[in-house]
Structure formats: structure tokens, C-alpha cells
Amino acid sequence: MTGAPRAGTAGRGRRPGPTETREAILAEAREMFADKGYDGTSLRAIARAAGVDPALVHHFFGTKEGVFVEAMRFPVDPSVVLPRLLSLPRERLGEAIVRTFLQVWGDADRRAPLLAMLRSAMTNERAAAMMREFVTSALLGRAGAAGGDVPHLNIQAAVGQMIGVMILRYVLRVEPMASAGEEELVALVAPTLQRYLD
Amino acid sequence: MTGAPRAGTAGRGRRPGPTETREAILAEAREMFADKGYDGTSLRAIARAAGVDPALVHHFFGTKEGVFVEAMRFPVDPSVVLPRLLSLPRERLGEAIVRTFLQVWGDADRRAPLLAMLRSAMTNERAAAMMREFVTSALLGRAGAAGGDVPHLNIQAAVGQMIGVMILRYVLRVEPMASAGEEELVALVAPTLQRYLD
DNA sequence: ACTTAAATTCATCACATGATGAGTTCCAGT
DNA sequence: ACTGGAACTCATCATGTGATGAATTTAAGT
Secondary structure (H helix, E strand, C coil): CCCCCCCCCCCCCCCCCCCCCCHHHHHHHHHHHHHHHHHHCCCHHHHHHCCCCCCCCCCHHHHHHHHHHCCCCCCHHHHHHHHHHHHHCHHHHHHHHHHHHHHHHHHHHHHHHHEEEEEEEHHHHHHHHHHEEEEEEEEHHHHHCCCCCCHHHHHHHHHHHHHHHHHHHHCCCCCCCCHHHHHHHHHHHHHHHHHHCC | CCCCCCCCCCCCCCCCCCCCCCCCCCHHHHHHHHHHHHHCCCEEEEHHHHHHHHHHHHHCCCHHHHHHHCCCCCCCCHHHHHHHHHHCCCHHHHHHHHHHHHHHHCCCCHHHHHHHHHHHHHHHHHHHHHHHHHHHHHHHHHHHHHHCCCCHHHHHHHHHHHHHHHHHHEEEEEEHHCCHHHHHHHHHHHHHHHHHHH
16 A cells, blocks of 8 residues: 545545636635625635635735735726617616616625625725715716716716615615515615716 | 822723713724724724723623624614604605705714724625615604505615715715705705606 | 523634744856 | 656644633722
């Protein structure tokens, strides 16, 4: 017997076969950041969840912020979605936006990075800066460039409405907001957006 | 010379004169909780800010949660404000609510506990529970009891709108929302609330 | 004046955190 | 077959965390 490494207690060194550990770590990281925010998530907890030594996380991503940045691949590209929305007939804009939000947030995988961003931005200045930047340049910038005559303040009121609803629905999970149906919510808040953006 | 304690390096034991340290600690705590949320604020940081030994914080409040609870004396009593709002003529409700929000949040001292609550609720389950409870029983309960025929979902949409705006204004501090005037905001979002609550 | 209680610090505990450097095992290109 | 690098763990550091118990000084109650 040539002292083959025990199966259960995989020791040191590279594992045989192809490796997908990096992706596994990222997946766990996304989930934990979404759940606890940047500051509330520890490298070691991520490593533990991925069944891996903390140093490996470091090996792949260098620093905690490195993990965060990689984990934040946005699940919705504004440069794709916004033009599509803006090309719609004006009177259907409100409804289309609400539907888009509900669809993206309704899917756990696409919701995770958004939740992570939102949670982290509340207590971490760096994350807040990212989100501020997103709101101002990705949204306001593009909407303005598209021949928009809508005041920035109005756009932000609309963004605020959506952020608030998402918080009540997915962070605080208050009823009945948490389990309201898509149609119900569209009927309720689409007119609000419509009014802001007219 | 009777080895009188040096003035600068106050040593052990009680300080002469009347004592207001407890309040000082609470004040710093409120500020830090508002700034960083529950998890982001450390007992030691509070103590440092108050110029006091960490153990003293413990002496007064027992545990970190104890500090939080004491620091969260709500600066607005729903059982006072809500009836006043609800007794107004229906068509001025939206405006009155927006004005109330802006007033309370405009004052740094009254804003602090609210910000603390909001920030903490995003990452801390216990704080989230407090806030959920607040939304459901303090708001929905009371509004329902006052002969309100407004669906809960509508009320929550209104709450969401206000939460979202406050986040953009006071947490992310995006412009122009951050420095918009009271009248401007009233004109913008009062009609939204009015529609939800009609 | 004496005694109890409150206010305050000091010295610790046990534990979690992010980071680093070195060692081991395997894969891929030659 | 050899070798460079990638994957992976271990041991360890310095620091920060919430909590506790004892010691000291002052204020209040009698």
C-alpha cells in the first residue's frame, strides 16, 4: 500500500480531476453577501460554506474586496435593458419597469447580487459609492442621453419607489407585500412610475 | 503633597461632581448605530468616542443589545402622530405625511434612531424583526383600527415609497434627491401617497 | 461618622477576523 | 520524463470583538 490519502479527510495539495472550486466559492460568496452584506460576511464563513480552507479564498481573489467585486457580476445590464425599455411606447413605461423589476428580483440567482449590493451599501461606504455611481451614471446618464426630458428628481423618486418596495418584499418580508402577485403589484405601482416619468 | 490624582489621566474610581456619563454614552451610541448599523458598531468604539472604558458601557447597559434598545427610543410616537394625521381631511393626507417625514428626518437628532433602525434591519435579523413589527402593528394595526378601508398592500406601497426616498436622500445621498427642498418633494411624491391611500 | 451603593478603570478570557508564507499534491506543456 | 505553475492546506500573526470579575474612588442614606 502506497499510503494513498484517505478519501474523507482530503489532506494537502491539489485535488485530482478537473476543478470547479473557484466557482463554488463565488456561489457561496454571492449567497452570503446577499444575506448578510459585505461587513457581515467573513472570508472564513465563505470558506467554511464552500468546504475549503480560508487561505484558498485568498489564493483566488487576493482580498475580501476582491471576492466581493467578482461576486457582484450584475445580473442585469443597464445598457441592454434601458434602451429596450425606453423604446417602448411612453404610456406603457411604468408597467414595463415594474415587470422587469419583479422578474429579476423574483429569480433567486439574479436577486442575490442585487440584495448583496443593497445590503452592503447601507453600512459600507465603498459599496454605497458603487451604488450611487450606478444610480447616477448607469440610470440617470443613460436615460438623459436617450432624449429624456424627465427631471432627475422624478427618476429618483421612481427608483426610490422600487427600492422601497423591494426592501419590504425581500428584506423585511412584510405581509402582504412579500407574497403579493405580479399583477397585483403592477396594478398598484405602475401608475406611480408612469406619473413620475411622464 | 497628598498624591492627588493627575488631572489629565483620570485614573480609577468614581469621578467627583454630578455625573452625566450614561447619557453621553447613549448619545455616541445613537450616532454610531445610525452611521454603521448594529453589527458595524462595536462597544469599544462607542466607549472610545465617549472617552470611557468599555467595561463602563457594560456596567450601564449589560449587553450590546441593551445599548441598542436604550438608544432606540423612537423619536416619533405613532400613537400620537397617526391619529393626528388620520383626523385630517382625506385629500390632504398625502401632503401631510410627506411633510411629517421630511420634518423628522430633517432633524439630525431625530433622524439618528431611524437611520440606525433602517441600517441595522438590513443585515441583522433581530433589528429586522423590530422594524417588521413596527410596520405591521404600529402602522397597519392603527391605521386599520381608525376605520380605514385602505388595503394593507396600498399602505405598504406608500411606506415603501417613503423608505426608498429616505434611503436615496440620507443613506446614498444621491443628487439631486439629497438636497431637494421640502416643497419640491411634497409636490413630487404627495400625489403618489394620496393615490395609494384613497 | 459609617455604611452601602454607584461610577469608573484594569486586567483578563475565549474567540473571530483578514492576511501571509511555506509546504504538499496534482495538472499541463514540453 | 521533466518541470513550472496552479490548486490546496497548515500554521501562524496581529488585531478586534463582547464579556466578566475584581479593585478603587466618590456620592448618598442613615
